Amino acid sequence: MKPLAIMYHDIVEEGNLAASGFSGAGADIYKLDRRDFAKHLEALRAVGNTELRLTFDDGGVSAYTVVAGMLEQFGWRGYFFITTDRIGQPGFLSPQQIRELNERGHKIGSHSCSHPARMSHVPWEKLLSEWELSTGRLAAIVGRPVKLASVPGGYYTRRVAEAAAQSGIETLFTSEPTARVRVVNGCQVLGRYVIRRGMGPEWPAGLAAGKLLPRFRQALLWKIKSAAKGAGGDLYLRTREAILKKV
Numbered sequence: 633m634k635p636l637a638i639m640y641h642d643i644v645e646e647g648n649l650a651a652s653g654f655s656g657a658g659a660d661i662y663k664l665d666r667r668d669f670a671k672h673l674e675a676l677r678a679v680g681n682t683e684l685r686l687t688f689d690d691g692g693v694s695a696y697t698v699v700a701g702m703l704e705q706f707g708w709r710g711y712f713f714i715t716t717d718r719i720g721q722p723g724f725l726s727p728q729q730i731r732e733l734n735e736r737g738h739k740i741g742s743h744s745c746s747h748p749a750r751m752s753h754v755p756w757e758k759l760l761s762e763w764e765l766s767t768g769r770l771a772a773i774v775g776r777p778v779k780l781a782s783v784p785g786g787y788y789t790r791r792v793a794e795a796a797a798q799s800g801i802e803t804l805f806t807s808e809p810t811a812r813v814r815v816v817n818g819c820q821v822l823g824r825y826v827i828r829r830g831m832g833p834e835w836p837a838g839l840a841a842g843k844l845l846p847r848f849r850q851a852l853l854w855k856i857k858s859a860a861k862g863a864g865g866d867l868y869l870r871t872r873e874a875i876l877k878k879v
């Protein structure tokens with residue numbers, strides 16, 4: 633089967649959305665309950681795609697308290713992308729937890745320092761420092777170079793990858809729902825399929841099995857979202873917040 637990456641965020645107990653990661657409606661839509669995530673893992677095991685990468689954004693503490701142990705029960709390891717300015721804050725991983733995840737065989741990567749609202753709009757120097765300082769901080773914690781990263785908020789442009797490449801990042805995950813691999817100045821750029829709260833196990837299983845319908849549905853939604861982001865910019869963010877507050 634073809635390599636494929638799936639993007640999760642926090643996994644929480646029984647709807648306790650504030651327990652891990654960023655707070656607010658925009659973050660909550662990506663948080664799954666442990667019970668539902670367990671069903672996802674069972675469904676993924678049944679598919680048996682050994683090329684599957686399970687990634688977890690933001691650096692919420694659930695990576696350590698919930699996710700890692702669940703993955704290990706299946707003999708799997710996760711990709712954890714950490715917002716380094718948040719390290720040690722309530723709801724986020726501590727340096728010791730990050731170190732232990734690394735020692736247990738999980739992959740540790742950067743999710744920028746500050747999780748800018750729009751990474752693609754950040755000036756070049758700031759973009760470079762977001763990647764350089766975050767990978768440097770993580771490298772100091774795990775004791776070896778960190779060459780993995782994911783783009784915060786899905787705001788990817790080629791420039792974001794160029795800055796990543798210049799900062800020594802060799803593999804960069806985006807939020808674009810694609811299995812296609814690109815290379816930008818030596819940095820491998822990989823898409824991911826997102827999982828939101830409320831998506832049943834048929835979603836990751838269907839994606840991992842290479843079924844086209846869930847892929848097409850995500851690709852279509854992505855196109856609509858990208859158009860809104862491009863045309864609206866701030867308006868997109870405000871509208872998104874406004875819509876999320878109503879549900």
Ligand SMILES: [Zn+2]
Pocket residue numbers: 689690743747783784785
């Ligand atoms: Zn994020």
